[in-house]
Amino acid sequence: MRVAFIAAEAFPLAKVGGLADVVGSLPLALTKLGLEAEIYLPWYQGIEAKHIGDIEYLFAGQPEAGALGEAWHRGVRVVLLGHPDFQRERLYGYPDDVARFMRFSCMAYQAASGAGILHAHDWHAGLVPVLAHAAGGRQKTVFTIHNLAYQGRWNPGEFLAWSGLPAHYLQLEGLEYRGDASLMKGGIVYAHRVTTVSPSYAREILTPEFGEGLEGLLQKHQHKLRGILNGIDTSYWDPSTDPHLPSRYSANDLSGKTACRAALRTETGFNQEGVVLGVVSRLVEQKGMDQVLEILPPLLRLGCKLVVLGSGEPALEDSFRLAGEKYQGQVFFRSGHNEALAHRIYAGADALLIPPAFEPCGLTQMIAMRYGTPPIARAVGGLKDTIRDGVTGVLYSGGQSANLLAAIERFLRLDQQAMRLAGMRENFSWEYPALEYAAVYGELSTSRVGLTEEPNSPGQRE
Numbered sequence: 001m002r003v004a005f006i007a008a009e010a011f012p013l014a015k016v017g018g019l020a021d022v023v024g025s026l027p028l029a030l031t032k033l034g035l036e037a038e039i040y041l042p043w044y045q046g047i048e049a050k051h052i053g054d055i056e057y058l059f060a061g062q063p064e065a066g067a068l069g070e071a072w073h074r075g076v077r078v079v080l081l082g083h084p085d086f087q088r089e090r091l092y093g094y095p096d097d098v099a100r101f102m103r104f105s106c107m108a109y110q111a112a113s114g115a116g117i118l119h120a121h122d123w124h125a126g127l128v129p130v131l132a133h134a135a136g137g138r139q140k141t142v143f144t145i146h147n148l149a150y151q152g153r154w155n156p157g158e159f160l161a162w163s164g165l166p167a168h169y170l171q172l173e174g175l176e177y178r179g180d181a182s183l184m185k186g187g188i189v190y191a192h193r194v195t196t197v198s199p200s201y202a203r204e205i206l207t208p209e210f211g212e213g214l215e216g217l218l219q220k221h222q223h224k225l226r227g228i229l230n231g232i233d234t235s236y237w238d239p240s241t242d243p244h245l246p247s248r249y250s251a252n253d254l255s256g257k258t259a260c261r262a263a264l265r266t267e268t269g270f271n272q273e274g275v276v277l278g279v280v281s282r283l284v285e286q287k288g289m290d291q292v293l294e295i296l297p298p299l300l301r302l303g304c305k306l307v308v309l310g311s312g313e314p315a316l317e318d319s320f321r322l323a324g325e326k327y328q329g330q331v332f333f334r335s336g337h338n339e340a341l342a343h344r345i346y347a348g349a350d351a352l353l354i355p356p357a358f359e360p361c362g363l364t365q366m367i368a369m370r371y372g373t374p375p376i377a378r379a380v381g382g383l384k385d386t387i388r389d390g391v392t393g394v395l396y397s398g399g400q401s402a403n404l405l406a407a408i409e410r411f412l413r414l415d416q417q418a419m420r421l422a423g424m425r426e427n428f429s430w431e432y433p434a435l436e437y438a439a440v441y442g443e444l445s446t447s448r449v450g451l452t453e454e455p456n457s458p459g460q461r462e
C-alpha cells in the first residue's frame with residue numbers, strides 16, 4: 001500500500017517545528033513495516049531536487065502547470081511541487097498563506113492521486129480530504145492534527161473561487177466556521193480518519209479549554225478520532241553518535257555528558273557552578289515563555305542559570321535578549337534556528353524547561369530525556385503521556401509562573417542522576433506508533449467506507 005504524506009514541512013528539507021520532524025521520520029518507520037510511503041512538499045526556495053517533469057492541476061477553475069521535483073531522504077522519496085509562491089525567504093508568515101497552501105493542496109492532490117492513502121497534515125493540507133470527497137470519496141484519506149490553534153481561515157468567496165468546490169461545502173456541517181472557511185475544519189469533517197499526536201491531546205481537544213472552538217465538531221466526529229503518540233528519530237537523536245556534540249555518551253558511560261555540560265557552560269560564558277536550565281523552543285504564546293521571564297530573579301537566586309535558543313515573536317526575543325545582557329554569566333540567549341546548538345543544549349543542560357499553555361505532543365521533552373536531560377514540564381497533552389513525574393522528569397499542574405518555579409525547586413531536591421538514567425532508558429522510537437498508523441491505514445484499505453455514500457453530502461461520513 002502506498003501512503004502519500006502531504007505536509008508543509010519535512011526535516012531536513014524544510015523545518016519550523018515538530019511537524020517537520022514527524023513528517024521527516026514517520027515515513028521511514030512505515031517503510032520498515034513494509035509499507036510504501038512518500039512525502040509531498042512545496043518546492044521552497046533553496047531546496048535542491050531533481051526536476052522530473054511538470055504537473056497540471058486546477059486552481060481557481062483554471063488549469064495551471066507547476067514543476068515536479070524529486071529528492072530522497074534516507075530511502076524515502078520526497079516529491080517537490082513547484083510554484084513561484086513558494087520561492088520566498090520563509091516558509092510561512094505571509095498574508096497570502098491560505099492561498100499558497102490551497103494551491104499546494106491542489107497540486108499535491110493531483111500529484112499523489114495514485115496513492116492508496118492520502119495522509120494530510122495540519123491546515124496546510126486540510127483541503128486534500130475535501131477534494132477527495134468532492135471527487136466521489138473513493139480515495140481513502142487520513143488527516144492529522146498537529147496543532148489545532150492554527151486553522152487556515154479565509155473568506156468564503158475566495159475560498160470557493162480558488163477551490164472550485166460547490167457552495168454547499170461551506171455549510172455549517174462543512175467548512176464554515178464563524179463566517180469563514182476553515183481548512184482545519186475541512187480536514188476534520190471530510191477525512192475518513194482523524195488522528196492527533198498524543199492520546200491526552202485527543203481527549204483535551206474535546207473540551208472548551210483546548211478545543212479552539214472546534215470541540216463540538218470534534219465530539220461529533222469522535223468515532224473517527226484517535227490519538228497516536230509521536231515518536232522521534234532515535235538514530236538521528238542519539239548522544240552516542242551525534243556529530244554535533246563535543247563528546248559522545250550513553251547510559252552506560254555518562255562521562256561524555258559531563259564534558260558536554262562543561263563545554264556548554266564555556267560556550268555560554270557561564271562558570272561551572274549551579275544548575276543550567278535549557279530552553280529550545282519556538283517563541284510564541286503557546287509555549288509559555290513569558291512565565292520563564294517572570295521567574296527569572298528567583299531562579300537566579302536559587303543558583304540556576306538559563307540558556308535559551310528560540311525564535312518567533314519579536315517582543316519575546318527582545319525580552320530574552322535584554323535578560324541576557326542584564327544577567328551576563330547567568331542568562332544566555334541565542335535567537336534563530338540553530339540545529340547544532342539545539343543538540344548541544346539537549347546534551348549539556350541539567351534540565352529542560354517546558355511550560356506551555358497546551359502541547360499537542362511536544363518532541364523536545366523526548367529528545368531531552370534521550371540525552372539524559374530531565375524535562376520540567378507542565379502536565380498537558382503529550383508531555384503528560386511521555387514524562388514520568390519524579391522518575392524521568394518533573395510534571396506540574398497549573399498555568400501560573402509560581403507553579404513552574406515550585407516545579408524547579410522540586411527538581412533541585414530530586415535525585416537528578418537517577419532521573420537522567422531513567423530518561424535515557426525510555427523508548428521513544430517510532431517502532432510502536434508506526435504500527436498504530438499502519439493499523440489505521442489497514443482499517444481503511446479493507447473497509448468500504450466512502451464507497452457507498454452520496455458524494456457532496458457534507459458531514460455524512462461513515
Ligand code: ADP
Binds near residue numbers: 309363365
Ligand atoms: P513545536 O512543533 O510546537 O515547535 P515540538 O516540541 O513538537 O514543538 O518540536 C520542536 C522541534 O523544533 C524540535 O525538533 C526542536 O529541537 C526544534 N526547535 C525548536 N526551536 C528551535 C531552534 N531555535 N533551533 C533549532 N531547533 C529548534
Ligand code: GLC
Binds near residue numbers: 019022146147360
Ligand atoms: C505541533 C505541536 C507539537 C507537536 C508537533 C509534531 O507543532 O505544537 O506539540 O509535537 O506538532 O506533531
